[in-house]
Ligand SMILES: O=P(O)(O)OC[C@H]1O[C@](O)(COP(=O)(O)O)[C@@H](O)[C@@H]1O
């Protein structure tokens with residue numbers, strides 16, 4: 011048998027069968043290494059707000075506008091720049107509006123095509139020809155390539171370009187061409203997207219966001235606690251199912267389940283109407299202000315209460331079956347005095363705001379009634395059998411994980427659980443202790459087992475672990491001492507609602523702790539950062555998303571409308587391009603219509619820019635490191651051809 015090296019050379023020689031082919035590839039790869047590093051875009055906590063998300067995706071958090079400025083500088087008015095930017099974001103819709111006002115459309119097409127081509131030239135100049143070619147829309151690929159590449163051997167360049175543009179206009183293809191160029195600019199402005207968790211819950215369109223992400227050219231996802239909750243529900247974990255439905259009910263978003271995923275809510279609705287017929291369910295008001303009629307609101311509130319009670323019961327059962335989760339203190343139903351409507355918590359007695367529990371048997375408070383069990387089982391079956399949901403979850407599984415190390419940055423949604431002294435907190439997972447990176451890894455492996463393990467017991471463990479990740483104080487995705495859902499519904503006393511954060515959040519200004527975390531994940535580079543989301547940054551209280559002298563960015567996107575009152579802004583996004591890091595603060599997104607008509611881009615302030623001393627090239631990136639290895643292997647192949655160790659395949 012041939013040794014490994016010989017076999018490897020053989021394989022490589024199948025791909026590069028001659029000295030000439032291997033040499034060309036080496037030269038190409040070497041050229042790519044010298045190109046500027048591609049732009050990375052970081053978004054977090056999108057929470058179902060698909061319009062704002064889609065806008066930020068289109069404008070690259072200000073990157074498209076910066077390109078327009080770079081290309082046209084002072085030669086274009088800022089009003090025209092705004093219109094051009096809006097056209098690039100929403101080409102079809104904007105053109106419809108322009109057509110109504112513009113008197114000479116031929117002229118407009120000509121000027122616009124010229125401008126878009128100039129921006130395309132600039133955005134594509136960072137990439138290799140072959141990469142740009144792959145990004146081109148097939149129907150216009152050839153023409154666009156002609157227009158954006160310098161043609162040294164064409165003498166009268168201007169008339170060459172003009173004749174192409176004139177032809178496009180004459181044969182009435184200019185609008186399609188403008189759309190194609192605009193989408194190409196969007197596509198080329200951001201090379202790679204990172205979603206640092208929490209796509210799901212609160213807002214109305216997580217399923218639309220998932221569809222968009224599934225068509226995105228290059229991206230990764232660090233799962234947030236809400237995403238793992240949905241994954242658990244899709245895997246059929248009933249604690250997760252109940253939570254997902256409860257949150258949709260709370261935010262008046264049951265349409266996501268019914269229309270988005272085709273999950274039948276009729277069993278829950280019928281049960282809720284029968285059981286809470288005369289109950290106003292006033293503790294279960296809806297969060298958003300939906301334009302529902304009163305009867306719709308009433309029904310939604312009843313469903314909200316019904317699923318919440320089911321949740322508290324089923325969670326009680328999960329906690330009992332999993333003593334290792336150490337969550338007994340979160341079982342509260344047996345502490346209620348059902349006759350008096352009181353509950354005793356930590357030695358103090360509180361009056362419940364709602365005393366009507368028709369389905370709870372005080373002797374067996376965690377037992378589901380037959381009807382509740384039927385509702386939960388039917389919901390669970392609907393989640394497990396929903397093809398669209400399953401395909402979204404499999405996308406999360408394939409593009410995502412609990413953390414990512416990418417170009418010297420460490421990305422995760424929540425935190426690294428720490429002790430009071432800043433050391434890594436050791437957490438027992440099914441009887442074995444883990445901390446730091448190992449904790450992340452074991453939890454991620456259980457999430458995958460929840461979907462793929464053959465062994466029934468391991469798969470069940472994986473599913474329960476998803477529920478644990480959602481709310482345990484030891485979960486790196488949650489990072490708070492308890493999830494006070496019960497207290498927030500039933501008790502007026504605010505002190506009981508408090509969820510205390512893990513010490514991690516107090517150590518974010520501590521160099522030693524931050525360096526230790528980075529080192530745990532193999533990062534000791536001076537230009538390394540931790541990038542996390544999850545915690546809304548209350549910028550109106552002067553809180554800063556950048557911590558530890560710029561080593562940590564907490565960029566909770568704040569897309570969630572419900573949270574904008576707390577933060578005062580619509581959150582932060584981050585861009586990492588060849589010049590450094592750019593942190594942007596966004597104002598709330600009004601609507602797509604206003605963005606198109608009034609050209610109100612989300613107003614974004616660049617609040618921090620970290621400039622690198624030397625412009626970074628592909629060589630400085632993870633992809634660059636791989637390319638260097640490939641070059642090394644190809645040189646080895648070349649040497650093998652030249653020394654006669656193997657023969658060319660002509
Ligand atoms: O928005 P709601 O429904 O009030 O939910 C609040 C709950 O959400 C959480 O903040 C978790 O969600 P986040 O990951 O978005 O912070 C819990 O800590 C809290 O109990």
Ligand SMILES: [Mn+2]
Nearest residue numbers: 208234235544
């Ligand atoms: Mn979160």
